[in-house]
Amino acid sequence: MLTLALSKGRIFEETQPLLEAAGVHCAEKPESSRKLILPTSDPNLRLLIVRASDVPTYVQYGAADFGIAGKDVLLEHGGEGLYQPIDLQIAKCRMSVATAKDFDYANAVKQGARLRVATKYVKTAREHFAAKGVHVDIIKLYGSMELAPLVGLADVIVDLVSTGGTLRANNLVEVEEIMTISSRLVVNQAALKMKHTALQPLLAAFEQASQK
Ligand SMILES: Nc1ncnc2c1ncn2[C@@H]1O[C@H](COP(=O)(O)OP(=O)(O)OP(=O)(O)O)[C@@H](O)[C@H]1O
Numbered sequence: 140m141l142t143l144a145l146s147k148g149r150i151f152e153e154t155q156p157l158l159e160a161a162g163v164h165c166a167e168k169p170e171s172s173r174k175l176i177l178p179t180s181d182p183n184l185r186l187l188i189v190r191a192s193d194v195p196t197y198v199q200y201g202a203a204d205f206g207i208a209g210k211d212v213l214l215e216h217g218g219e220g221l222y223q224p225i226d227l228q229i230a231k232c233r234m235s236v237a238t239a240k241d242f243d244y245a246n247a248v249k250q251g252a253r254l255r256v257a258t259k260y261v262k263t264a265r266e267h268f269a270a271k272g273v274h275v276d277i278i279k280l281y282g283s284m285e286l287a288p289l290v291g292l293a294d295v296i297v298d299l300v301s302t303g304g305t306l307r308a309n310n311l312v313e314v315e316e317i318m319t320i321s322s323r324l325v326v327n328q329a330a331l332k333m334k335h336t337a338l339q340p341l342l343a344a345f346e347q348a349s350q351k
């Protein structure tokens with residue numbers, strides 16, 4: 140039996156075509172089912188529905204053999220115990236710095252001012268600003284980061300941007316792109332060895348489908 144961990148929402152939706160390309164169909168949808176373990180048309184493959192940020196943990200400890208997680212999530216986790224063979228090219232977006240329209244980011248950085256940064260992506264934000272030599276106070280949030288600059292909680296946010304619609308709706312502007320983001324297949328390192336024969340055809344089908 141193989142166990143694939145993934146989150147509902149965009150990752151589940153964008154994984155469907157990859158599973159179908161591997162000949163696997165999932166009749167139950169996590170949006171309509173309350174079940175957290177979903178069977179598939181392959182009696183040897185089941186899906187675990189977990190929080191996006193928990194996917195690496197399930198795979199690291201072998202509770203799932205493999206999983207699908209965004210680069211943002213993998214960087215925060217650190218990737219320990221995980222083999223990352225394939226960029227699936229799904230859930231694409233970018234991680235960026237954004238500020239209120241009237242905040243002079245370039246000047247704040249140039250002046251060496253201490254920047255208050257609100258984000259869910261603490262590790263990536265810390266590394267980004269350290270590399271620029273900018274001193275920061277990081278304020279950890281779990282969501283709705285866009286609020287922080289509007290109510291004086293932070294000078295800038297580090298968040299994911301796709302269409303830019305969320306920033307625009309909140310009168311924020313993207314001032315710096317940190318990196319592009321997509322979702323990766325991650326495999327438990329022990330499972331990769333012990334279940335290689337069962338995993339290999341699925342990994343190959345995912346890789347082929349994701350490159351189309
Ligand atoms: N607007 C977006 N467009 C495209 N991809 C995105 C976007 N927002 C997030 N992603 C990617 O999809 C992944 C899953 O996002 P999703 O919104 O489903 O979970 P989340 O709410 O960030 O996670 P959690 O439930 O753990 O808080 C993210 O880790 C990121 O890699």
Ligand SMILES: O=P(O)(O)OC[C@H]1O[C@H](OP(=O)(O)OP(=O)(O)O)[C@H](O)[C@@H]1O
Pocket residue numbers: 282283298299300301302303304305306
């Ligand atoms: O540039 P846009 O196309 O507006 O996308 C960016 C938004 O997408 C993500 O949120 P998401 O939609 O996943 O909401 P959530 O984090 O609350 O789940 C991200 O945290 C931004 O808020």
